[in-house]
Amino acid sequence: MRWSRMREACRFFGLTPRAGSFAWSRGRRSKGASTHTIRPTGPAGSRRTYQSGPLASTTMRILLLGIDTTVLDEGAKNVATNLASVLAEVDEVLTIHQRRIVFPRNLLRAARFAPDVILSVHGPGPRTILLLFILRILCGFSKTVTIGTQPHDSPVMLRLMRWIGPHLVFAQSKSWRERFRQTGVKVCLLPNGVDLDKFVPYLDATGISKFREVLGIGEDQMVVLHIGPINDNRNYELLARLQRETSFQVIVIGSTSERCLPHLVAMLRSAGALVFMQYFPNISQVYALADIYLFPVMAASGSIEFPLTVLEALACDRPVASTPFRGLPDFLPENPALRYFRDYEELLRLIPELIGQAGGRVAVQEFSWRAVTNQLRAHICSELGVG
Structure with missing residues (x-):
């Protein structure tokens, strides 16, 4: 029954x-x-x-x-x-x-x-x-x-x-x-993986120039970019220090879906960094601003095991400086467009070697979704x- x-x-x-x-x-x-x-x-x-x-x-x-x-x-x-x-x-x-x-x-x-x-x-x-x-x-x-x-x-x-x-x-x-x-x-x-159709080198020089003008960045200003949620465990202190002590313009694109910490936003902006809390559909244009994409995270809780933005920046053919975070060196060995650093001093030494380096897109061809x-x-x- x-x-x-x-x-x-x-x-x-x-x-x-x-x-x-x-x-x-x-x-x-x-x-x-x-x-x-x-x-x-x-x-x-x-x-x-x-x-x-x-x-x-x-x-x-x-x-x-x-x-x-x-x-x-x-x-x-x-x-x-x-x-x-x-x-x-x-x-x-x-x-x-x-x-x-x-x-x-x-x-x-x-x-x-x-x-x-x-x-x-x-x-x-x-x-x-x-x-x-x-x-x-x-x-x-x-x-x-x-x-x-x-x-x-x-x-x-x-x-x-x-x-x-x-x-x-x-x-x-x-x-x-x-x-x-x-x-x-x-x-x-x-x-x-990375979407190799979406993340591509942005070659429109006029578009990049206009985007720089909108953001208030000079034509000759060197840009260091980071994209990710603005949390305590992502080492934003390093980005603020880089903004204060070098001639680079640091740009941070925060997450629209995760909680950001106001005191970190204030710290970055007081150092002179540009912080944007919005979603950019044409993200390749944002990556094109960067002379270097910087991934500074050291804490294991600060990111997923294999950070996507590193793949995205390389797919856009931007040179990347990153900590040897979790799975990154397991899948991506160093190459002319990707260098790993362990502290601020090492970062300063490798930045001149990275600027202008191409070939990152070739390194991520095997990582299509x-x-x-x-x-x-x-x-x-x-x-x-x-x-």
């Missing part, structure tokens, strides 16, 4: 439960389509089926926990949106905001979607590990995957990963790859047997 009532309730919502399993299906197979088993989802004899055909060996149903948006001014948001866009060319992708997945309506959507893979691009932290485990059961024992864009340095998270961790973790630095491995989960390295997504899919297919 209980099972029959469950079936009636599920039919009302367009779901079809299968006895002996937590899995759900929606009966989406076209007439005459063949099916085959791709993995067990419950007790013996309970199997999950999926549509066969021309794309049977390559197409997946992916529940992506992230934010799909056009305002790409924050790291994990940027990663989720670009991955979803490329994955959707081959796979069926449902994107739900990770913080809103716990709403009953979204849990129902996730269960009805019956994903092959549940992919999170946030953290991971303890909540992400717990959430993936719950969704794994709710969605019929789907494979769970997380990208370590900014892992929480938490013993609780690592213990949870050891006990109920995802099937696969993508680390974005070698240090976190080793830490994840110690929990016993499968781990692969995966870089972040399509190439990164292909790596992600290949690892999921080979490591988890999905797709």
